[in-house]
Amino acid sequence: xxxxxxxxxxxxxxxxxxxxIAFLTGFIILAISMVLLKGLPNIIPSILSREIQFAIKLSxxxxxxxxxxxxxxxxxxxxxxxxxxxxGKRFVSTVLDIPIALPPIVSGVALLLLxxxxxxxxxxxxxxxxxxxxPLGIILAQFFVNVPYMIKVLGSTMNDIDPRxxxxxxxxxxxxxxxxxxxxxxxxxxxxxxxxxxxxARALGEFGAALMLAGATRLKTETLPVSLFLNMSCGDxxxxxxxxxILIIISVLSLFLFEIMGGKQYELSRSSLY
Amino acid sequence: xxxxxxxxxxxxxxxxxxxxLNIEKDEYFIVLGPTGTGKTVxxxxxxxxxxxxxxxxxxxxxxxxxxxxxxxxxxxVYQDYALFPHLTVKENIFFGIKCRGIDVNEGNxxxxxxxxxxxxxYLLDRFPSTLSGGEQxxxxxxxxxxxxxxxxxxxxxxxxxxxxxxxxxxxxxxxIHDNLKTTTLHITHDFSEAMALGSQVGVLHNxxxxxxxxxxxxxxxxxxxxxADFVGAENIIEGNARGKTIEISNSINIETIIDKTGPSTLTxxxxxxxxxxxxxxxxxxxxxxxxxxxxxxQGPLYRVTVDAGVALTALVTMxxxxxxxxxxxxxxxxxxxxxxxxxx
Numbered sequence: 001x002x003x004x005x006x007x008x009x010x011x012x013x014x015x016x017x018x019x020x021i022a023f024l025t026g027f028i029i030l031a032i033s034m035v036l037l038k039g040l041p042n043i044i045p046s047i048l049s050r051e052i053q054f055a056i057k058l059s060x061x062x063x064x065x066x067x068x069x070x071x072x073x074x075x076x077x078x079x080x081x082x083x084x085x086x087x088g089k090r091f092v093s094t095v096l097d098i099p100i101a102l103p104p105i106v107s108g109v110a111l112l113l114l115x116x117x118x119x120x121x122x123x124x125x126x127x128x129x130x131x132x133x134x135p136l137g138i139i140l141a142q143f144f145v146n147v148p149y150m151i152k153v154l155g156s157t158m159n160d161i162d163p164r165x166x167x168x169x170x171x172x173x174x175x176x177x178x179x180x181x182x183x184x185x186x187x188x189x190x191x192x193x194x195x196x197x198x199x200x201a202r203a204l205g206e207f208g209a210a211l212m213l214a215g216a217t218r219l220k221t222e223t224l225p226v227s228l229f230l231n232m233s234c235g236d237x238x239x240x241x242x243x244x245x246i247l248i249i250i251s252v253l254s255l256f257l258f259e260i261m262g263g264k265q266y267e268l269s270r271s272s273l274y
Numbered sequence: 275x276x277x278x279x280x281x282x283x284x285x286x287x288x289x290x291x292x293x294x295l296n297i298e299k300d301e302y303f304i305v306l307g308p309t310g311t312g313k314t315v316x317x318x319x320x321x322x323x324x325x326x327x328x329x330x331x332x333x334x335x336x337x338x339x340x341x342x343x344x345x346x347x348x349x350x351v352y353q354d355y356a357l358f359p360h361l362t363v364k365e366n367i368f369f370g371i372k373c374r375g376i377d378v379n380e381g382n383x384x385x386x387x388x389x390x391x392x393x394x395x396y397l398l399d400r401f402p403s404t405l406s407g408g409e410q411x412x413x414x415x416x417x418x419x420x421x422x423x424x425x426x427x428x429x430x431x432x433x434x435x436x437x438x439x440x441x442x443x444x445x446x447x448x449x450i451h452d453n454l455k456t457t458t459l460h461i462t463h464d465f466s467e468a469m470a471l472g473s474q475v476g477v478l479h480n481x482x483x484x485x486x487x488x489x490x491x492x493x494x495x496x497x498x499x500x501x502a503d504f505v506g507a508e509n510i511i512e513g514n515a516r517g518k519t520i521e522i523s524n525s526i527n528i529e530t531i532i533d534k535t536g537p538s539t540l541t542x543x544x545x546x547x548x549x550x551x552x553x554x555x556x557x558x559x560x561x562x563x564x565x566x567x568x569x570x571x572q573g574p575l576y577r578v579t580v581d582a583g584v585a586l587t588a589l590v591t592m593x594x595x596x597x598x599x600x601x602x603x604x605x606x607x608x609x610x611x612x613x614x615x616x617x618x
Contacts, residue, residue: 164356167323170343171350172370172421182369186360 032248038237039245046242054219055227055243062135062223063203066142070199071192073143074150079180081151082158100148107145108212111137115213137214138221142203149202150195157191158184194261201254205247275299275457276320276425281329283319288312289481290319293329297425297459297474302451304468304489305461307478308504313461314353316478317427320459321348333424344373349418349456353430355410357402363413364398370421388416391453392446408439412446419456428460432467437613441532444470465505466541469493470618477501508587509542518612526583529559529612539618546614547588549578549606551598558611562586566604569595576600582608 046052081093099107115121115131124131131137161184169179185192207225214221216230224243231240281293290312297303307313319326322343331339338346357366367388371381389395392412402410411431418426431447432440448471451458460471468475468489476486477500485497493510496502513520515534519527528540548554553561564582576595579587586608590600600606 162356164323164352165358167318167321167343168350168352168356169358169369169373171321171346171348172417173344173373173375175342175344178373182373183358187358189360 035241035244035248039241039243039248042238043242043245046239047246049239051219051222051227052239052242052246055222055224056246058135058138058221059204059223059225062138062142063200063206066139066146066203067196067200069139069143070147070150070203071196074147074154074195075185075192078151078154078158079184082155083163096151097148099145100152104141104145104206104208105212108141108209111141111144111209111213115140131213133215133217133221135214135221138206138210138223141209141213142206145206145209146199146202150199153195153198154188154191157188157194160191161187190261194258197254197258197261201251201258204250275301275334276459277332278320279330279332281316281319281331282327283312283315283324284327285312285315285324288315290316291481293481293483295476295483295486297457299457300455302458302460302471302473304472304475305459305478306465306468306475306505307461307463309463311478312481313463313478314429317350317429317459317461320425321350321427322346347421347424349421349423349426351411351414351418351426351428351431353434355402355414357405357410357414357417359402361401362398363394363400363402363405366402366413367416367420370417374421376421384420384422388420391450392416407435408443411435411443415450419450419454424457426456426458428458430462431460433462433464438531441613441616445532447471465489465493466616466618468505469510469539469541470616477504479504508544509547510539511541511584512537512539514538515617520615520617523583526562528615530615530617531612532617534617541616541618542586542610542614543616544577544587544589546610547586548609549580549588549590549594549598549600550609551604551606553607554609556609558609560608560610560612560615562608564606564608566600566602566606569600569602580606580608 047056077096081089081096086092102110112132115124115137121131129136131140165183165187166176166179169183170176174182204223205225206223207229210221210223211226211229216222216226218230222230224247228240228243228247231237231243276295276297278293278295281290283290288311293316295303295305305313305316315324318324319339320331322338322341326339329339330337333346357363358369361369367385368381371385376384389398392415394409394412394416397405397409397413402413405413415426428447432443435443444467447460450456451471460467462468472489474486475489475492477484477492479500485492485501487495492501493505496505511522511528513522513528515521515530515536515538517533517535518530520530520534520538520540521527530540548558553563562582564580564586566578567581567585568579570577572589574592576590576592577587578590578595578600579585588608594600598606
């Protein structure tokens with residue numbers, strides 16, 4: 001090849017990459033700023049409105065509870081998947097990932113059928129545990145859709161923790177349970193925090209599955225995304241875009257937190273503190 | 275005291291077959307074997323990380339191979355020390371005291387004793403990631419010993435250290451054992467460690483114990499070709515130490531980095547010895563003139579033995595042999611660093 005040809009090719013290569021990056025970054029900023037430009041001026045009066053206040057409260061309550069449920073279930077599951085060998089482990093691992101692959105609305109239908117049409121669901125409802133068209137349904141939908149993310153983040157952290165740490169703790173006299181709480185869980189702290197942030201942020205924005213299971217009833221199952229949807233449908237752009245802006249702010253902050261916590265290794269963060 | 279009977283375990287590419295060992299109370303037992311022969315697996319079997327496929331492990335009359343690791347009363351120090359990174363040195367050492375539910379006063383007393391004994395007072399508030407290899411090792415040993423284990427298992431404790439630190443810690447391990455008398459099982463691939471520390475040595479090869487005996491016995495009377503090859507430490511010299519100098523004969527003194535007095539044995543690895551026709555002016559402190567008495571062709575190298583008052587063997591490349599015109603009866607200078615002298 002001629003010298004100039006090589007040079008031309010290299011410039012073209014760099015140009016394509018630069019343009020792709022610039023285009024995508026610009027595109028995302030542009031789209032989001034459209035919402036923020038229209039939403040932010042109305043955000044204060046909207047937050048004062050009863051409807052948005054209700055949506056914020058319900059969103060926070062359901063997302064915090066469902067995140068706690070995710071922790072309670074994901075900690076033992078991810079530990080087991082990382083440390084135990086058993087027959088059918090690959091199959092189980094695939095099943096645990098299914099909710100990630102499903103469209104949330106399909107997860108919602110599945111939950112609706114399970115709790116709305118089966119004896120199991122009726123039995124629970126008879127004892128006052130009613131998921132259909134209630135805030136409880138929102139929590140369940142958020143949990144079902146998000147728990148695999150928590151398991152993934154925690155699982156990769158658990159895989160990074162040397163099993164010999166726990167073993168050494170046991171030679172020093174700890175039971176398995178003690179070794180888990182004194183060694184593995186503290187070492188998984190950064191993964192746990194990252195998992196909490198991503199699970200909570202996703203729970204806050206959960207729409208499809210919750211819509212199917214809990215419906216979209218104003219001032220009853222109206223979370224922030226549902227509020228956005230309802231107000232968009234009836235043309236109240238002010239309230240809709242205020243809800244959207246609140247969601248954007250929370251999401252960006254969470255993403256920022258996630259990057260900080262997930263990106264740093266435990267030892268590094270600890271020694272740099274020192 | 276510790277008895278291993280017909281122990282077999284297959285784990286990935288490692289296989290241990292019918293291991294039988296008997297370690298007496300207060301003994302310093304060394305298992306010697308090439309890298310990748312499953313030495314660590316043997317320690318992990320004793321400590322309870324794995325269940326044996328076959329065979330059993332006993333402490334006196336107690337069959338510990340049926341017990342959980344936390345019931346075995348074993349101190350385990352890994353090659354990379356496996357300190358808990360989220361705990362300070364102090365918390366690491368206190369870990370076992372808390373887990374074993376040792377009484378507060380007793381725990382504090384033991385903690386103080388071991389910290390004083392190992393001189394690690396100054397490390398207590400630091401995190402493991404800020405420690406040097408030697409400091410990590412002392413912390414790991416303190417963590418293991420503070421629980422007063424029945425046996426201390428050491429997995430290649432010296433191999434991660436540089437030569438100078440290694441010699442210092444070899445002395446340290448000897449001091450620990452001399453004072454605390456904890457029965458110790460130490461695994462290594464380096465025969466000189468066995469010579470220096472071991473009261474008994476067992477040679478492991480292809481998952482089997484080939485020979486057990488006192489290190490000098492194994493060295494003088496290897497029972498197989500493999501053992502002979504493997505323990506073939508050369509340049510074992512006896513002398514009389516006075517500080518950092520060991521007097522070999524009236525005219526020959528060898529400089530070392532270890533302060534010692536009295537009769538001593540030292541080894542120098544053949545690859546650490548340099549031969550030259552003229553006296554070398556280098557930082558190496560040992561320069562002895564001599565005459566070549568033997569040369570053996572070995573792969574791409576020559577094994578050259580020089581009579582320098584004592585017989586010293588060096589490994590020399592074929593190119594160097596040609597360039598210097600080395601052959602039998604040629605006078606040469608033998609040069610080696612004081613840090614290359616391993617005092618046993």
